[in-house]
Every structure is written in structure tokens, then in C-alpha cells.
Amino acid sequence: MAQTYDPRRTAVLLVDPYNDFLSEGGKIWPRLEPVAKEVGLLDHLRSVIASAREAGVQVVFVPHRRWEPGDYETWDHPNPTQRAIMKRHSFARGTWGGEFHPDFQPQEGDIVAHEHWAQSGFANTDLDLQLKQHGITHVVVVGLLANTCIESTSRFAMELGYHVTLVRDATAAFLPEMLYAAHELNGPTFAHAIVHTDQLVTAFKEARS
Template sequence: MYDPRHTAVLLVDPYNDFISEGGKAWPRVESVAQQVGLLDNLRAVVGAARATGVQVVFVPHRRWEPGDYETWDHPNPTQVSIMERHSFARGTWGGEFHPDFQPQPEDVVVHEHWAQSGFANTDLDMRLKQRGITHVVAIGLLANTCIESTGRFAMELGYHVTLVRDATAAFLPEMMHAAHELNGPTFAHAIVTTAELVEAFGEARSGI
């Protein structure tokens, strides 16, 4: 199902502000993240992808800079929050990737997205198509915003989309429920656990 030659793991927003102790958004994510084992599962998926030859693609949010959104006609609520809190500020620790998720030479880092979809106004689609990618696995933050928006957009562009229940997190359990039980089944081709995905990657490696 996951031919390494045509599969990519999309690692969305692995910033310190999201997934590191002391990050601006970590207090809101921490409970759900710890409940699902987020960090260990992200490590497992990324590690299995690299071991299998699956392309790892970093899909980062816009790193806040002074002036961002201030002259916009209608920034969305998340953008207003970023403008106020300076989340993922460029040049700060919070705007750096978590130490365990640093791009490797074989990885791809695409242009930063301004809102929620990693495809909108970025080079993600082009970079995937140039590598012959047909299947994408979305992991990272947040389940009900950037992961969902990126997954939906991928489906619209013709990709096979996999969501990983425990390799993502959200601010509330209800948001996780909505992402995986209500909304995910309307666009994702597969919704799996980290263990199931790692096993599938292993089988794909053995089958090549």
C-alpha cells in the first residue's frame, strides 16, 4: 500500500512552540499530546519513514515576523492569535524545529504556509509531484486545523491521504474526536495508528 518510491510523510509544524516544554502553545497541547504519546509516535513515524526510504517533508507554518497580518483585511482567528502571541517567531527558540525533528539532507523543507493548508500558496504540490509522490501521510500539529486542512487539500489534488491518530494532537479531546471520527472519514483514505503505519512501512520495505 505504501510504496516508498511514491509515499511521503508530511511533518507539519514541529516547532518548539508547539511540542517542546516551555513553548507558547505547549500548555494547550500538553494534555492530549501526552495522552496519545505524541512525541514518541512522531519519532517512530519519521524514523520508520527514513529507514524505509519514504520521503520526509517538513511542512512549516509561517514564522511570525513584525508586521505580519497587521494590514490584512480579515486575518483568521488563528492568525490574530499569532499576531498577539508571536507564535513561531522567526529567529527565536519557539520558531525553531524541535531538536528531535531536524531536517536531514534527504528531507524536503517546503515554503511556509500562512494559514492552515500546507498546500495553499506553497510549493508542496510541485515538490511532491516532481518526486512521483502519490500517497501522503500527514502527522504533526494540529489535528483539527493544519493536519485536516492539508489532508483535505491533498485529497482534492488527487493524493491518497493517510491520517495517524496518535501522531498528532489538538487542544481538546473533542477536537481529536472531530478530526478522526467525524471529519477525517470524509476525505482520508486511511486513518491508522502509529503502530499500524510502522508495520505497513516495514512490509513495504520487505516487498521491494
């Protein structure tokens, strides 16, 4: 049976849509580019966000911590990603790389959650509070990276009782194997639906009509 979505109860969580990830010249884009282009990431993200807004589905930005001098250096246990951020200064606050991609800018009515420090958009942020205060029960998680922030945020959402949808071609990873693991091995253990962008857009259109 096709998945259905009530626009009043559904949110699209757009995770980490930074220039460093998504734009030519971004610090991380070269590692992501082959898989991103293979799946049509940017076009599919545009379709998801546009169709969500047309259907009245809540759009929520779920941003990673923008790096600042001093972040992580005094921590007892920075994780491997945080150590890499210390080295390359990913998503640095006040820089172009730490700005959202020009095609993914918050609009009136969107929610921008507090920045997450690690991989889950829920841990140590206001995301759960914001969703609950807006009556959200279903989340569609898109953005980057499939096997880190998307998976961690989605697993956390499931643990909190949300219905979770993953979108195969509205995310990407550094390697095809990572994307495969996210959708074929790990995703089915926690996600309630794993769809393609065209399926999601159709469901949003049907919800709108």
C-alpha cells in the same frame, strides 16, 4: 485489507514541528500538553519519522509561517489563528520557539516546503510541486494541529488527487473533542486511511522488506 505503501511514491508530511508546539517552555505547549501526552504524540512522531527514513519514504517538512513584526496587521481578513499569532507571536522567526523541535530536524534528502500562512500546507506554497516532482502519490500527514493544519492540508491533498493517510496518535489538539472530531467525524469524509502509528510502522517495514 491492510494499507500498503510504495516507498518510491509515499511521503510523510510533518506539519509544524516547532518548539512552540512540542517543547516544554513553548508558547502553545501548555494548551496542547494534556492531549499530546495522552496519545503519546512525541514518541509516535519519532517512530513515524524513523520508520519512514528506514523504509526510504520521503520526509517532507510542512512549516507554518514564522511570525515577523508586521505580519497580518494590514490584512483585511486575518483569521482567528492569525489574530492569536499577532498577539502571542507564535513561531517567531529567529527565536527558539520558531525553531524545529530538536528531535525533528531536516536531514539530507528531506524536503522543506515553503511556509504556509494559514492552515493548509498546500495553499500558496510549493508543496504540491515538490511532491509531484518527486513522484509522490500517497501522503501520510502527521504533526499539528489535528483539527486545523492537519485537516486542511489533508483535505487539500485529497482535492489534488493524493491518497491521504491520517495517523490517530501522531497528532494532537487542544481538546479531546477536537481530536475526536478530526478522526471520527471529519477524517472519514476525505481520508483514504486512518491508522495508528504501530499499523503505519508495520506497513513501512513490510514495504522495506
